[in-house]
Amino acid sequence: MSKNTFPVSGGAMPAAVLTIRNLIDEETGEVKIWVLKGLARREAMLTWGEISPRALRAAVRMIADMIPEMQCAWRQRRGLPIAMTTITPYGSARDGVRRSAF
Numbered sequence: 001m002s003k004n005t006f007p008v009s010g011g012a013m014p015a016a017v018l019t020i021r022n023l024i025d026e027e028t029g030e031v032k033i034w035v036l037k038g039l040a041r042r043e044a045m046l047t048w049g050e051i052s053p054r055a056l057r058a059a060v061r062m063i064a065d066m067i068p069e070m071q072c073a074w075r076q077r078r079g080l081p082i083a084m085t086t087i088t089p090y091g092s093a094r095d096g097v098r099r100s101a102f
Contacts, residue, residue, distance in 0.1 A: 018042060020066065029074045031067055039063050 018038045025032055043059035044051050075082050 020063075020070075023063075023067065024070045024074050026074070029071060029078075031071075036060065036063060 018035060020039070022035050023032060023039070024030070040056050040059040040063060041051055043062060044055035047059065047062075048055040072082055
């Protein structure tokens with residue numbers, strides 16, 4: 001008999017599945033919500049010692065800060081464009097002036 005640890009069966013999650021590396025789906029670049037929830041529960045227990053709504057929200061905020069960087073890295077690995085914004089200073093450039101003329 002083998003252990004079935006898929007998230008849909010309600011069994012325990014193996015530690016190899018609930019990692020930051022598995023947060024982004026390598027096929028689509030989407031966030032795996034079930035991994036995010038599992039990581040948030042683990043972080044809430046580790047940091048605050050309880051799984052309360054407040055602890056879960058704080059844990060999700062901590063983990064979700066990495067998602068844009070991970071999605072950007074996924075796009076770079078695939079050779080897809082990354083949205084960038086270029087900000088140019090107003091005014092004319094002058095020699096010897098280090099600051100922009102805003």
